Amino acid sequence: MPSFFDDRIFREASHLNGFSGNPIERWSEARGDIEPEAMLAADNAALYLFADDRALLRVDGDGLKPRFRPDEASGLGLDRGSLILLGIGPDGPLLAGLVPASEARPDDVKAIDLRSLAIQDVLDPADLAALAQARSYLHWHAANRFCGRCGEPLLLKGGGVARACVRCDMRLFPRVDPVVIMLAIDGDRCLLGRQARFAPGMYSALAGFLEPGETIEEAVRREVKEEAGITIGRVAYHSSQAWPFPHSLMIGCHAEALSTDLAPDADELEDCRWFDREEVKLMLSGEHPEGLKAPFRMAIAHMLVRAFVERS
C-alpha cells in the first residue's frame, strides 16, 4: 500500500541541532497522577539540579556528571517544593529540582550555564537535551506562581505538567514561546546580522518572536522587513530547535529575498550585510581573513548557514 510519505523527500534536519535527542519517556498522561516526591524513592531515580539558571555538575575524572542521586541532591540543599518529574529515562525516573544559589557546595560540584555546556560540547547529547527540558520547566514554574485571573497562589500539579489556582482552579500549562529564525537568500549570497551582545566577529541569522495571529511564513516576512528592510517572498522550513532560554522553540527557515537594499534597524542590529557563499564557507571553517565567524555548531543558525553553503 503506498504511503503518504512516498513521494516526499523526508529529511529530519532537527536532530542535528543542539538540545535534540531527548530520550526521556515523558508519560504525559500518567505523569499527572504522580507526586514527584514519591518518585525519589524509586530504584535508580536521578535528578538534574539547577542553582538559578545554572546546571549543577559533578567533576568526575576528566568528565562532568549531570545526574545526582536523591541523597546527593538532599545534601546539596534540594528545594523539594521545586521538584518536577521529567519522565522515565533509560535507567529510571528522572526529576529536576532547584538548589539554593547561595549555598556553599563541595569543590567537585560546579554550576555552569547551559549555553556554555552546549557550545563546549562536553556532555552526552541525551543529558544536554534533558537539561534543556529541566531548565525550561523549572524556569516556567518559578515565574508562574500566582493566578492571572484572581491573584491567589498557583500550586504545582501533576509532576510539573501544570499549575492550578488554590481558589478558582484555573489551570495553567508550561508554555513554549515560538521564535522564527531565518536566513534570507539572494542568489549566491545570504543575509547575516550581528547584535551588540554577540561574541566578537560573530554574525548570525535574523530572528524574532512570533506574534499572536501570525503564521510562521508571515512572521518570517515581517521580521526580515522590520530588522533589515528586505522584502521576502517564498519561505522554506528547515528544522526546529528546543531553546531553553528560557522556553522557546526556534523555527528555522530559509527565506527568498525579493529586494536587496538594506535598511537595518539600529536598535536591533549593530551590523547587517550580505555575505557571498565563499565568504560564509571561510566563516564556517574559521578561516575568514577578518576573523568573522558563523554561529556556534550547536545553534540552529549554524545549520541554516551550513545548509545554504552545501546546497550549492
Ligand SMILES: [Zn+2]
Ligand atoms: Zn485563581
